[in-house]
Amino acid sequence: xxxxxxxxxxxxxxxxxxxxxxxxxxxxxxxxxxxxxxxxxxxxxxxxxxxxxxxxxxxxxxxxxxxxxxxxxxxxxxxxxxxxxxxxxxxxxxxxxxxxxxxxxxxxxxxxxxxxxxxxxxxxxxxxxxxxxxxxxxxxxxxxxxxxxxxxxxxxxxxxxxxxxxxxxxxxxxxxxxxxxxxxxxxxxxxxxxxxxxxxxxxxxxxxxxxxxxxxxxxxxxxxxxxxxxxxxxxxxxxxxxxxxxxxxxxxxxxxxxxxxxxxxxxxxxxx
Numbered sequence: 001x002x003x004x005x006x007x008x009x010x011x012x013x014x015x016x017x018x019x020x021x022x023x024x025x026x027x028x029x030x031x032x033x034x035x036x037x038x039x040x041x042x043x044x045x046x047x048x049x050x051x052x053x054x055x056x057x058x059x060x061x062x063x064x065x066x067x068x069x070x071x072x073x074x075x076x077x078x079x080x081x082x083x084x085x086x087x088x089x090x091x092x093x094x095x096x097x098x099x100x101x102x103x104x105x106x107x108x109x110x111x112x113x114x115x116x117x118x119x120x121x122x123x124x125x126x127x128x129x130x131x132x133x134x135x136x137x138x139x140x141x142x143x144x145x146x147x148x149x150x151x152x153x154x155x156x157x158x159x160x161x162x163x164x165x166x167x168x169x170x171x172x173x174x175x176x177x178x179x180x181x182x183x184x185x186x187x188x189x190x191x192x193x194x195x196x197x198x199x200x201x202x203x204x205x206x207x208x209x210x211x212x213x214x215x216x217x218x219x220x221x222x223x224x225x226x227x228x229x230x231x232x233x234x235x236x237x238x239x240x241x242x243x244x245x246x247x248x249x250x251x252x253x254x255x256x257x258x259x260x261x262x263x264x265x266x267x268x269x270x271x272x
Contacts, residue, residue, distance in 0.1 A: 001109050003028045004054065005089035006077050008070045009045075010035040010061065014198070015091035016044050018141065022094055024052035027105025030089070031081055033073055036061035055081070064213035071171040079167045085112070088159035088175050094141075094193040095121060095160075100248050104190075108160065111186045117162035118178060118185045120155035121192040124148070124250050127260060128199055129238045136198040144198065146241040151255035157192060158185060191250055196259065203261065204230050228261070236260050 005028050009016060020030050030053045032045050045053055059073055078086045085108050087095060097107035111119055126147045128135055135144040150156075158177040161168060169179040197203035212226040240260075242251055 002083045003085040004083040005087040006074045007089045008033040011037045011039045012091040013040040019091050020048050020052045026103040029054040032056045033059045064211045092195045096191040116184045116186040119160040120189045121157040122189045123150045125150045125194045130235045134199040145244040149252045149255035152257045
């Protein structure tokens with residue numbers, strides 16, 4: 001069984017190698033859509049060609065960050081690439097099977113054998129804290145150990161799927177939920193560690209300095225991201241989060257419905 005993660009990236013040299021290596025260890029290959037990066041993202045990805053990366057393409061970058069166009073291209077790639085299963089992947093995500101005694105490939109093979117054709121992932125969001133605010137270094141997974149479960153609605157990350165005879169849809173849900181006729185979601189969710197940002201400086205680069213397309217914002221996308229200012233970003237205390245012990249002990253109970261960084265933007269807008 002061939003499983004391909006379709007990964008779009010712009011200036012993700014901090015995350016790209018770890019993301020590729022993790023997926024390859026789990027039996028998953030990567031197809032990279034590079035959005036005209038100006039850092040070492042492509043050079044790093046090229047070093048994994050035929051050893052984790054099965055293809056790299058350059059996708060034009062417009063004046064604005066245009067997520068709908070990238071998602072449409074991912075839909076096209078999924079219809080073009082020869083694979084049995086696909087994962088909609090971001091560089092700052094670590095996708096995990098439901099149990100650590102399985103690889104992702106083994107777990108997806110079990111899903112397939114049982115007649116299901118889509119998998120949801122529970123999101124566990126890792127962020128810096130007031131006590132430990134800077135993890136912008138290669139070993140961030142070893143040092144940034146505080147997280148919260150994030151589930152605004154269910155399913156929230158229904159974005160691994162079996163190859164379909166016709167083109168699947170992702171753009172309608174900002175990539176969160178794949179859509180196609182006859183979708184049968186596996187009843188047990190897999191897991192995902194999401195390293196949302198590594199430091200205040202990196203959050204500013206990722207959210208504040210990015211230019212968002214007004215037409216996309218008008219659709220209700222990017223909401224808090226497009227309004228965020230540096231002074232709004234407040235890190236949570238460690239006591240407000242859960243400490244990571246192991247993947248099997250990630251705690252999904254009482255998930256948050258909004259991110260801490262989004263709450264800061266809302267509080268600022270309310271004068272709080």
